[in-house]
Amino acid sequence: MTTTAQDQNQRIRSVLVPADQRPAPAGAISASLTYGWRALLKIKHIPEQLFDVTVFPIMMTVMFTYIFGGAIAGSVDGYVQWLIPGIFVQTMIMITMYTGLTLNRDISKGVFDRFRSLPTWRPAQLVGALLGDQIRYVLAGTIILGVGFVMGFRPEGGMAGVLMAFVLLLLFSFSLSWVWTVISLLVRTEQAAMGISMFIMMPLTFASNIFVDPETMPSWLQGAVEVNPVSVVVTAIRELMAGVGQFSSVTLVLVYCAVLVGVFGPLSMYFYNRKS
Amino acid sequence: MTVPAIETRGLVKRFGNTAAVDGIDLQIAQGGIYGVLGPNGAGKTTAIRMLATLLRPDAGEARVLGHDVFTEPKAIREKIALTGQFASLDEDLTGIENLMLLGRLLGYNSREAKVRGMTLLDAFGLTDAAGRQVKKYSGGMRRRLDIAGSLIVTPQLMFLDEPTTGIDPRSRNQVWDIIRTLVEGGTTILLTTQHLEEADQLADRIAVIDTGKVIAEGTPGQLKAQVGTGALKVRVAEATRREEAAEILGRTLLAEVIRESDPAALTVRLEDESRAASALIALQDSAIAVETFALGQPSLDEVFLALTGHKTVHEAPDGETADAQEEAA
Numbered sequence: 001m002t003t004t005a006q007d008q009n010q011r012i013r014s015v016l017v018p019a020d021q022r023p024a025p026a027g028a029i030s031a032s033l034t035y036g037w038r039a040l041l042k043i044k045h046i047p048e049q050l051f052d053v054t055v056f057p058i059m060m061t062v063m064f065t066y067i068f069g070g071a072i073a074g075s076v077d078g079y080v081q082w083l084i085p086g087i088f089v090q091t092m093i094m095i096t097m098y099t100g101l102t103l104n105r106d107i108s109k110g111v112f113d114r115f116r117s118l119p120t121w122r123p124a125q126l127v128g129a130l131l132g133d134q135i136r137y138v139l140a141g142t143i144i145l146g147v148g149f150v151m152g153f154r155p156e157g158g159m160a161g162v163l164m165a166f167v168l169l170l171l172f173s174f175s176l177s178w179v180w181t182v183i184s185l186l187v188r189t190e191q192a193a194m195g196i197s198m199f200i201m202m203p204l205t206f207a208s209n210i211f212v213d214p215e216t217m218p219s220w221l222q223g224a225v226e227v228n229p230v231s232v233v234v235t236a237i238r239e240l241m242a243g244v245g246q247f248s249s250v251t252l253v254l255v256y257c258a259v260l261v262g263v264f265g266p267l268s269m270y271f272y273n274r275k276s
Numbered sequence: 277m278t279v280p281a282i283e284t285r286g287l288v289k290r291f292g293n294t295a296a297v298d299g300i301d302l303q304i305a306q307g308g309i310y311g312v313l314g315p316n317g318a319g320k321t322t323a324i325r326m327l328a329t330l331l332r333p334d335a336g337e338a339r340v341l342g343h344d345v346f347t348e349p350k351a352i353r354e355k356i357a358l359t360g361q362f363a364s365l366d367e368d369l370t371g372i373e374n375l376m377l378l379g380r381l382l383g384y385n386s387r388e389a390k391v392r393g394m395t396l397l398d399a400f401g402l403t404d405a406a407g408r409q410v411k412k413y414s415g416g417m418r419r420r421l422d423i424a425g426s427l428i429v430t431p432q433l434m435f436l437d438e439p440t441t442g443i444d445p446r447s448r449n450q451v452w453d454i455i456r457t458l459v460e461g462g463t464t465i466l467l468t469t470q471h472l473e474e475a476d477q478l479a480d481r482i483a484v485i486d487t488g489k490v491i492a493e494g495t496p497g498q499l500k501a502q503v504g505t506g507a508l509k510v511r512v513a514e515a516t517r518r519e520e521a522a523e524i525l526g527r528t529l530l531a532e533v534i535r536e537s538d539p540a541a542l543t544v545r546l547e548d549e550s551r552a553a554s555a556l557i558a559l560q561d562s563a564i565a566v567e568t569f570a571l572g573q574p575s576l577d578e579v580f581l582a583l584t585g586h587k588t589v590h591e592a593p594d595g596e597t598a599d600a601q602e603e604a605a
Contacts, residue, residue, distance in 0.1 A: 023383030023384055026380060026382065041377075113325075114360065114425070
């Protein structure tokens with residue numbers, strides 16, 4: 001053994017913490033925030049992961065407004081007021097899908113084994129990841145609304161209405177993320193997670209009131225569109241942005257959020273704990 | 277006395293139709309290093325994952341530091357640390373960020389976690405790499421950081437899953453030194469390895485695992501007594517004197533001498549390595565110049581052959597077994 005090796009061993013021995021001096025493990029909230037901090041650090045180190053929340057929203061907003069605007073409403077100007085809140089919702093919930101995809105990639109790495117062997121509240125690992133994603137959602141939402149404003153979107157509800165709508169949508173996005181979390185825990189590959197998520201996402205966003213008034217749809221479809229959580233959210237957001245927020249619409253969104261978290265949160269944890 | 281570090285009875289884990297762990301009984305006392313030796317796919321990682329409360333056993337009992345893995349996983353997690361086979365680190369984050377993350381989760385505040393992290397990095401000779409992303413670390417650095425991460429608070433029991441797989445010999449020796457230091461500090465270590473040499477160097481007791489079962493258990497000395505110490509390899513300076521040397525070795529060691537294809541080389545299967553010295557002296561007395569005189573450990577293959585009567589089956593690594601399980605689920 002060389003002298004330096006002995007030195008090193010000496011140093012290592014000196015940094016061991018006796019069992020009675022260890023702090024109590026972080027509580028549920030503190031642990032969740034710490035995992036959220038990890039998500040932020042990842043954004044700092046891999047900023048290109050923000051591509052989907054920056055370029056994608058611009059593309060969606062511009063494309064849908066100019067392609068469908070004329071055809072659906074006769075003029076783009078008239079359509080913008082109606083469409084932007086819808087695009088706002090659609091883009092945000094499409095971005096929530098990436099939460100599941102990232103998680104699928106993340107969990108397969110060795111570091112999750114270590115996280116799961118720590119004496120902290122286990123859901124914190126997932127809650128923290130979803131909290132970190134809120135930053136991404138805020139960024140994406142701001143970009144969509146900014147582009148919308150440039151394109152002529154002038155919400156009647158003013159800043160207050162837009163902010164309330166924003167907060168409501170963030171809450172819904174967080175709740176919906178748990179659905180993708182479950183899927184990402186159930187399937188083996190990222191591609192499979194993507195496929196299944198798209199399969200759910202497409203009807204959810206298109207069979208809604210985002211692009212067209214459901215009045216123009218066949219009656220059997222109208223029924224489905226009305227209970228579609230996306231429609232419920234879009235309605236509440238439109239009302240808030242237009243300055244005519246309805247207590248009942250907002251409550252309904254909150255109920256959907258509670259149901260999503262209540263069902264898919266525990267399911268996520270069930271599958272997460274059994275993931276090997 | 278204190279409770280055992282690990283106690284299992286009939287521990288079973290199945291993935292689909294295959295039992296990765298097929299009824300393992302272990303009794304591991306606190307203190308010292310316990311080695312679990314076996315080839316890829318023997319069930320080492322699966323067993324560790326069950327004991328570290330990452331995987332729920334399908335049958336059997338297991339207690340870690342006196343706590344039941346089924347009913348008291350949290351109590352176990354408070355006392356253990358796990359260093360996985362593939363570095364249990366976030367490769368996108370820097371060294372200090374990894375340690376701060378673990379420190380905060382273990383209850384330090386942000387500032388304390390940073391101080392603790394820097395102290396550990398310093399002790400492990402990683403201060404210069406503190407701000408570098410872990411993906412840019414060498415294999416040896418990763419291992420050291422990984423172990424540092426397990427020491428944020430000193431665990432009572434530490435699982436080290438193949439700690440030296442994939443790192444160079446110099447880093448391996450460093451890791452061995454670190455492991456020995458930790459044991460002196462009072463931590464019990466459960467280590468898995470594919471190399472008899474590693475188990476022999478470090479472990480106080482060894483369990484040999486094959487296809488999910490413990491096929492032998494004991495001190496390194498006891499196991500070696502079952503297997504034979506290994507092989508003595510001799511290369512004489514002049515090939516013409518090989519026959520003479522073979523005769524001397526056979527007589528002194530009372531063992532079969534194998535003549536290698538190299539005309540100057542001989543191999544002797546040894547039962548008792550303490551006789552090797554007398555063989556060297558006997559060669560010297562006959563004035564036979566020796567170029568190489570090396571006492572080799574039996575390889576894992578030889579151990580397996582001796583213990584099971586069959587060669588090691590190189591199955592899929594444990595990671596792939598886990599995939600098979602997902603497929604079945």
